[in-house]
Amino acid sequence: MTRYVLKRLVLLPVLLFLFSVTVFAIVQAPPGDFLTTYVATLASSGSSISAEQVEALRREYGLDQPVWIQYLRWMENLAKGNLGLSLEYQRPNAELIGERLVLTVVLALFSFVFTWVVAVPAGIYSAMHPRSALDYTLTILNYVGVATPNFMLALVLMWSAFAYFGVSVTGLFSPDFVDARWSVARVVDLLKHLWLPAVVLGIAGTARLTRVMRANLLDELNKPYVTTARAKGLSEWRLVLRYPARLALNPLVSTIGWYLPALFSGSLIVATVMNLPNIGPLLLRALINQDMYLAGSILLIYCFLTIVGTLISDILLAWLDPRIRLEES
Amino acid sequence: MTTPVLEVKDLRVHFLLDEGVVRAVDGVSFDVHPGQVVGIVGESGCGKSVTVKAILQIVEPPGRIVGGRILFRKDGASAADLAELDPKGAAMRAIRGAEIALIPQEPMAAFSPVHTVGDQIIEALRLHQRQWRPEGSRLSRGEARQLTVELFRSVGISMPAERVDAYSWQLSGGLRQRAMIAMALSCKPRLLIADEPTTAIDVTTQAQILTLLRDQQRRDGTAIVFITHDLGVIAQMAHHVVVMYLGRVMEQGAVADIFDAPKHPYTRALLKSIPTVRVAPRTLLPTIAGSIPHPLGRPRGCPFHPRCPDAIPGICAERVPALRPVGPGQRASCFLYHRDEADEP
Structure with a gap:
């Protein structure tokens, strides 16, 4: 088990290197660079900049160098723990990303917890009472949940909250707290606002997970070990929770690895619609403006979190399932 | 004679499917006495597993006990009808595992x-x-x-x-x-139910498991209901044999009587299909003519009559024979012995 985890940890830098190359190539893929976009933006707003000035800036930012040199410069900075400077904001990327990243991760984790807390019991109930009224209701809700784009849901909820209750549910903080320093009051205020985007973001995943849990458990309920447990005299709930539900969870745990990154990228659209101060809108803007070091750094952090998420789900799986744990050693 | 620890009386378990009703167990009766090994034998799909699952009330839906009584007697106590208990209730759960235990088919x-x-x-x-x-x-x-x-x-x-x-x-x-x-x-437990406990294991181990069960039964006087399709195992294990076909008991009796003087044509056909070492090489094994009907296409009358070599025209295809004595302690449901004893359909 320990060896297994160590092996995965050794692989981490290798994976990160591969990801960094890929991320850089993708960020660089659109034609032109930050300055061509910059010139175009200036032109559209009526001002202009001379060709010499552009060349000077291009040299200053190192954009005249070959791509691989640019990559190496980025890597060199990263190795020193420096995420570089945002071309657009002219501020250190670390500073721009900092709090927004924390909010992104907190939002994703809340969504994740919401998803599991709702989906697992709902799936268990559905599987234990197949074709009951509540099972059909849940099934319909699940299909609606899977089929509704989350930005759409966000729009509908924002509109109805405002139209019927006169509440504005955008953002993650009340106006008083937007620029306040971190304090207990600010955290409380955050929690008051966080649940709605967390639910919006998690609803599709919850619906999918409920279906998966239901299907897995239905499969497990027909296994002979359930008959054994029943013949032992256990009560129905106790035996279902102790045996088949436990086994039905295993495939779900292995989805954690890809569900977390899905939450990160999903939050981009929801955050843009709901005006959340998390990393999504920043990434979107950086990509549009070809602010490549900022975009690259954000994507690389996503990759890192994804790898960590996968590792956590693998460790959890090994902990839950002795067949995996003991095969390894 | 001792008081039976378990009396199954006219047990009926039906599966209500969209396509129709499968009468998996359709009027099965037998007794199990303390310290006795009762072997239930029959081909796949004859309802032997469903019968014992019904005793424990663990028949999977859409299967349901639709009739009959399952009288279970704890020591000295009066008999309780398990068929009337709520399958999920505390009373039934207190019997499962504690009074009646199951050794399932696939270890x-x-x-x-x-x-x-x-x-x-x-x-x-x-x-x-x-x-x-x-x-x-x-x-x-x-x-x-x-x-x-x-x-x-x-x-x-x-x-x-x-x-x-x-x-x-x-x-x-x-x-x-x-x-x-x-x-x-x-x-x-007072009663042990072994549902083909040796089907999935190799022959050597099988013999050891059977010895183990028999020793246990002798030591503690545990009654055993033993299900198998292997007549050899039945001969080795059981005191009393119940032969089932399509959810009904064809014949039952002491093991010696069943093997030495089988009365029902189905029992005879089953015994004939056991390979022996004495038979000349390269002869075909005798088989039972025809095949088991589809569960939804049960024949009218005696369920075995389409495959029966001794079927009486005009009778066996019309009415269902009742289980009646054919010898001391031996009973068969066949019109060859009791032409006028029919069960209600």
């Missing part, structure tokens, strides 16, 4: 793969502790574990202390079935 899949075998036995021991151990303080996990080790030793598992912490997939088929037997015996 391979009958244990949860993510819990140790010991864990699953400790659970049973602690669940029913008040029944098999009316006095004393609450059984701790440690004590239950110690008891499990002793149970393992008594069913012939070597290195029992280590095996208690093993997962089922780390054990061989024979060990798994021994562990299963240990679990079934853990709460000292």
Whole structure:
């Protein structure tokens, strides 16, 4: 088990290197660079900049160098723990990303917890009472949940909250707290606002997970070990929770690895619609403006979190399932 | 004669499917006396497994007990009709595992793969502790574990202390079935139901498991209902034999009578199809003509009549023969012996 985890940890830098190359190539893929976009933006707003000035800036930012040199410069900075400077904001990327990243991760984790807390019991109930009224209701809700784009849901909820209750549910903080320093009051205020985007973001995943849990458990309920447990005299709930539900969870745990990154990228659209101060809108803007070091750094952090998420789900799986744990050693 | 520990009377278990009603068990009666081994024998799909599942009230939906009585007698107490108990209720659950225990068909899949075998036995021991151990303080996990080790030793598992912490997939088929037997015996049940306990294991191990069960039965006087399609196993294990076909009892009686003087044409056909070493090489094994009908296409009248060599025209295809005495302690449901004794359809 320990060896297994160590092996995965050794692989981490290798994976990160591969990801960094890929991320850089993708960020660089659109034609032109930050300055061509910059010139175009200036032109559209009526001002202009001379060709010499552009060349000077291009040299200053190192954009005249070959791509691989640019990559190496980025890597060199990263190795020193420096995420570089945002071309657009002219501020250190670390500073721009900092709090927004924390909010992104907190939002994703809340969504994740919401998803599991709702989906697992709902799936268990559905599987234990197949074709009951509540099972059909849940099934319909699940299909609606899977089929509704989350930005759409966000729009509908924002509109109805405002139209019927006169509440504005955008953002993650009340106006008083937007620029306040971190304090207990600010955290409380955050929690008051966080649940709605967390639910919006998690609803599709919850619906999918409920279906998966239901299907897995239905499969497990027909296994002979359930008959054994029943013949032992256990009560129905106790035996279902102790045996088949436990086994039905295993495939779900292995989805954690890809569900977390899905939450990160999903939050981009929801955050843009709901005006959340998390990393999504920043990434979107950086990509549009070809602010490549900022975009690259954000994507690389996503990759890192994804790898960590996968590792956590693998460790959890090994902990839950002795067949995996003991095969390894 | 002793009072039977279990009396099954006219048991009917039907599966209500969208396509129609499958009458998996359709009027089965037999008794089990204390310390007796009753063998239920029949081809696949004859309803023998469903019968014993019905005794424990663990028939999977859409199967349902639609008629009959299952009278179970604890020592000295009056008989309780298990068929009337709520399958999920506390009264039924107190009987399962504690009074009537099951040794399931596939030791391979009958244990949860993510819990140790010991864990699953400790659970049973602690669940029913008040029944098999009316006095004393609450059984701790440690004590239950110690008891499990002793149970393992008594069913012939070597290195029992280590095996208690093993997962089922780390054990061989024979060990798994021994562990299963240990679990079934853990709460000292009055009645043991063994549902083809040796089907999935090799012949050598099979013999050991059968010996183990028989020794257990002799030592504690546990009654056993033993299901198999293997007549050899029945001859070796059972005192009393129930022959089933399509959810009905064709014949029942003492093991010697069934093997030496089978009355029902189905029993005779079954016995004829056992290969022996005395037969000349390269002769075809006798088989029963025709095949088992589709569960939804049960024949009218005696279920065996389309395949029966002795079917009486105009009678066997019309009415269902009742189970009637054909000798001392032997009964058969066949119009060859009781032409006028028909069951209500």
